[in-house]
Amino acid sequence: MNFLEERIVKDGALKEGNILKVNGFLNHLIDVDITRHMALEFQNRYRGEYITKVLTIEASGIALACMTATQLNVPMLFAKKSASLNVDGDIYSAKCYSFTHQKDNHIFVSKRYLEPGDKVLIIDDFLANGQALLALTDIVRQAGAEVVGCGIAIEKGYQGGGDLVREKGYRVESIAIIDEMDADRHIIRFKGDDNIYTINNI
Ligand code: 5GP
Secondary structure (H helix, E strand, O other): OOHHHHHHHHHOEEEOOOEEEOHHHHHOOOOHHHHHHHHHHHHHHOOOOOOOEEEEEOOOOHHHHHHHHHHHOOOEEEEEOOOOOOOOOOEEEEEEEEOOOOEEEEEEEEHHHOOOOOEEEEEEEEEOOOHHHHHHHHHHHHOOOEEEEEEEEEEEHHHOHHHHHHHOOOOEEEEEEEEEEEOOOOEEEEOOOOOOEEOEEO
């Protein structure tokens, strides 16, 4: 198990409806040490790549994206989920089905902050069905910028989003890939590890 997988088993919890809660270190209380550790991991995996901007979606991707941008010494831009932008009219937008809220969202980025010529590393906390990542890649495309790759903390590999995004030609680097999890049996299994680990339920 790597450092993130260990932390998921220790402090994560499974919730009915195929949700892994990681509020104790990633989604509510932010553990800055493990966030920095993940940021360093992305920096290592994308070493040698030219990156000018880190992009994520509000809200839960922001801390990880910000720490990654700090490591890379580039700005961090987050797509907003509300059209009531405090910015002037010129925006890129993309539709994005929310897995956690089970509804269509639109996400928005001001044209002012994403330019042709930007080399973008997309960061997010979770990758499930891939809708959030695909919406972000669409926004980068609209801007005439380039996606260098994606960095994900936790990929739920069995939901297929990672495969979908990789099949479209994007590089996706995930620190923990879950191959199986089951709230009824309180278990979780990670890619590349045959062991099944017991995990708490909510
Ligand atoms: P996707 O668009 O890939 O289906 O879902 C990605 C988004 O859904 C992530 O940004 C994350 O906020 C949320 N998400 C998906 N699955 C989970 C989960 O099991 N636990 C948590 N906490 N968030 C999830």
